[in-house]
Amino acid sequence: MKHIYLDHNASTPMAPEVVNAMEPFLHQHFGNPSAGHWAASPAREAVDKARAQVASLLACRPTEIVFTSGGSEANNQAIKGTFYAGRARGNHIITSVIEHPAVIQPCRFLENQGAQISLVPVDGRGRVDPEDIRRAITPQTILISIMHANNETGSIQPIAEIAKIAKEHKISFHTDAAQSVGKIPTRVDDLGVDLLSVAGHKLYGPKGIGALYIRSGTELEPLIHGAGHESGRRAGTENVLLDVGLGAACALAQKNSNYENIQALRDRFFSALQEKFGKQIVLNGHLGERLPNTLNVSFVGRKGYELLPILEQAGIAASTGSACHAGAVSLSPVLQAMGIPEETGIGTIRFSLGRNTVWEDLQYVLEILS
Ligand SMILES: Cc1ncc(COP(=O)(O)O)c(C=O)c1O
Structure with missing residues (x-):
């Protein structure tokens, strides 16, 4: 058939280049990147390289990238992390009616913890009107989260325009870019976002890996507490194999998509x-x-x-x-x-x-x- x-x-299927890049980390390099001996170096260098590859595609600094278990975790980290860090300043989050459940559900979860959620509508073509976002802002607003491109229709949102409004009001702006990274330009300064979610398996990388871009200076409470991995932003020994896969996928997307x-x-x-x-x-x-x-x-x-x-x-x-x-x-x-x-x-x-x-x-x- x-x-x-x-x-x-x-x-997406994994690209052959991604599989090749990952291969040595299945068979050979098993060390813990945090250790100080010979077995650690290849793993540590690989994670550093992968982080730089993700950062390069998004045109940001490697220190602004945190690896996650996928798009869902990146969204959860962005939304809950902003809420927990910013609760003293306000409790209001603006998002849209067409977000993926990985954005809608963390918002619903936070409602039970005192968050107020506003859902802005879309037009008949599936696009948000930035003016609706401006109108929804209150003195309590701490986060705006609008997806870059919709998974069902592919409609691309006016992210740069929304970013200007967020900046005027000093509100953190997150975009779920799970569908757009690797398909259209996603340079963070062009988009003007503070937080951006990446999902590896949508761009010919492995499943179960993603990343969150966190603009330097953005306040965020970690979701996973423990040792100081990912500069204290996500505890747990790095998933070297999948980090390498995501890095290779980003490098490939940057070269030729x-x-x-x-x-x-x-x-x-x-x-x-x-x-x-x-x-x-x-x-x-x-x-x-x-x-x-x-x-x-x-x-x-x-x-x-x-x-x-x-x-x-x-x-x-x-x-x-x-x-x-x-x-x-x-x-x-x-x-x-x-x-x-x-x-x-x-x-x-x-x-x-x-x-x-x-x-x-x-x-x-x-x-x-x-
Ligand atoms: C727009 C969007 N956001 C988030 C996700 C979740 O990503 P992941 O499957 O890596 O958790 C998806 C995947 O379906 C998606 O399409």
Whole structure:
């Protein structure tokens, strides 16, 4: 059976360069980076190099990078860490209705500890209006957390504009960049953020590793207390193997991420879908301000949760934004927040292309869909 993988926003395969970089740390270099002897040096140097590679992609200092167990931990660290460090100054956090659960749920958790959460809306294309954020600010606001790009629609948020507002009010600004790092530029000074989350498995690195960029001077309480690893910001012996993998993935993304080709393929695929299905195809998300690999479309008159198994049977991996439980249809919170009508949203399929996607794969998908 053919295997066509169009679910790169869920996870990516590890790049061969990443696997090669990790290999010596499976077989050879086992030392504890904190030790003082010969076995420690290769591990310590590898962690330093990996940190520098992540920092280079984000155009920040290596000392501003903390390794985490993934995007979820980075988000939790940013949100809870800011709240615990800043509680004396205020308790208000602003985020948006389309954030990943790894942002929404830490906020919900903090509500039980006295935090006040404001969720700003998005427009029909899935974008936040910076003026809504300005209006939501109160003297108690200590954090704004808005994702860089949405995982379902790929819509890119006006991060630099929001950063200006946050700065004017001296409020920490976090962005969940799990989907954007490696796909579009994510230099922290261009974005103007104080905190930025990275997830390794979205950019051809390993699963279970991520990073949090912490602008120097940003107050943050650690989530994990213990010995002084990661400059006292995250205790625990470093995950040398996965740190090396994330570093290699970042270096590769910086060298060549091939997203112009991916975007061209995606747009050609969308045109072909429109040609074949005409008005039965509706694009969800912003036409231009969108991740280059993401195509979220509704097949009007169809049901995504029925289409997906047909694609799966043909060996095509994609995802849907609708579900049916016990006869009740539900759209994803993101599609709901965008105001997508149920009769359109129910037919949603997300195709997310990757570095190895070729036109023949997409032609095959077209055949199966027709
Ligand atoms: C936007 C976004 N944030 C956070 C995460 C969580 O990252 P991880 O799986 O590394 O915990 C994901 C992954 O699905 C994501 O798409």
